[in-house]
Amino acid sequence: MTRIPLIAGNWKMFKTGPEAVDTATHLAQACADVQNKDIMIAPTYVCLPLVATAIADTSLHLGAQNLHFEKQGAFTGEISADMLAAAGVEYVIIGHSERRQYFFETDETVNKKILAAVSNRLKPILCIGETLAQREAGNTFLTLDKQVADGLKSVDPERLQDLVIAYEPVWAIGTGETAGPEQVETVHRFLRTLVDTKISSDLARTVRIIYGGSVKPDNIATLMCIEDVDGVLVGGASLDARIFTQIVKYD
Numbered sequence: 001m002t003r004i005p006l007i008a009g010n011w012k013m014f015k016t017g018p019e020a021v022d023t024a025t026h027l028a029q030a031c032a033d034v035q036n037k038d039i040m041i042a043p044t045y046v047c048l049p050l051v052a053t054a055i056a057d058t059s060l061h062l063g064a065q066n067l068h069f070e071k072q073g074a075f076t077g078e079i080s081a082d083m084l085a086a087a088g089v090e091y092v093i094i095g096h097s098e099r100r101q102y103f104f105e106t107d108e109t110v111n112k113k114i115l116a117a118v119s120n121r122l123k124p125i126l127c128i129g130e131t132l133a134q135r136e137a138g139n140t141f142l143t144l145d146k147q148v149a150d151g152l153k154s155v156d157p158e159r160l161q162d163l164v165i166a167y168e169p170v171w172a173i174g175t176g177e178t179a180g181p182e183q184v185e186t187v188h189r190f191l192r193t194l195v196d197t198k199i200s201s202d203l204a205r206t207v208r209i210i211y212g213g214s215v216k217p218d219n220i221a222t223l224m225c226i227e228d229v230d231g232v233l234v235g236g237a238s239l240d241a242r243i244f245t246q247i248v249k250y251d
C-alpha cells in the first residue's frame with residue numbers, strides 16, 4: 001500500500017492577505033516540479049479565497065485551520081463546513097492542540113467537527129497529542145487512544161477514506177524540540193494498530209498518519225524515513241516559502 005505523503009503547512013494566525021498570496025505564489029512556483037507528494041497550506045479564514053485564487057491551476061492544496069460543526073446559525077465569528085467547501089477548501093485541521101488549549105475544544109466538539117467535515121467532503125486532519133505532563137505520567141498512549149476513539153466516535157468508516165491523523169506532541173510544538181525518531185515510530189505504529197483494531201483494517205492501511213512539532217529542513221529527512229510516518233504538519237517553518245520548499249523537497 002503506497003500512501004502519498006502529505007506535507008502540510010499550518011500558517012496559524014500569521015500573514016495578511018497580500019502576504020499570504022505572495023508566499024503561496026512563491027511556494028507554488030518553487031514546488032511546480034514536485035511529484036508524488038501532496039502539498040497543503042492552511043492560511044487564516046480571511047485569506048482562504050485569496051489563496052484559493054492564487055493556487056488555482058497549481059499542484060498546491062488548500063486547507064482551513066478550523067470549522068464550526070453547525071451548518072449555519074447565530075454563531076458569531078464562526079465558519080461552517082459548507083462555507084469552507086464553497087471557498088475551495090479541500091482539507092480542514094480539526095482539534096489542533098492550540099484550539100484545545102486556548103479555545104477549550106473537547107473530544108466531543110472535535111467529533112462533531114469531524115462529522116461536519118466528512119458530510120461536506122472536506123478531508124479532516126484530526127490533531128492529537130499528549131502534553132508533557134501526560135507523557136511524564138506515563139499516559140501518552142491512554143491520551144492518544146481516547147483522542148482517536150472519541151474524536152472519531154460514530155463516524156462511518158466509509159466516510160473516513162480521506163482521514164489524516166496528525167500526531168503533534170504538545171511539548172514539541174513551537175519549542176524547537178522534536179520527538180525522537182523512536183518515539184515517533186512507536187506512537188505512529190500504535191496509532192495505525194489502534195485504527196486497525198477500533199475502526200477498520202482497510203482504513204488502517206490507507207490512513208495517513210503525519211507528524212507535527214518543530215519540523216524543520218534539518219530533521220525532515222529523518223522523520224520521513226520512519227515507517228508509518230506519511231507526512232508532516234509544519235507550523236513556523238511553513239511561513240517562509242523558501243524554507244517550506246526545502247522541507248517539501250527533502251532528500
Ligand SMILES: O=C(CO)COP(=O)(O)O
Binds near residue numbers: 212213
Ligand atoms: O502546531 C504545529 C503544526 O500544526 C507545529 O508547529 P511548529 O512547527 O511551529 O512547532
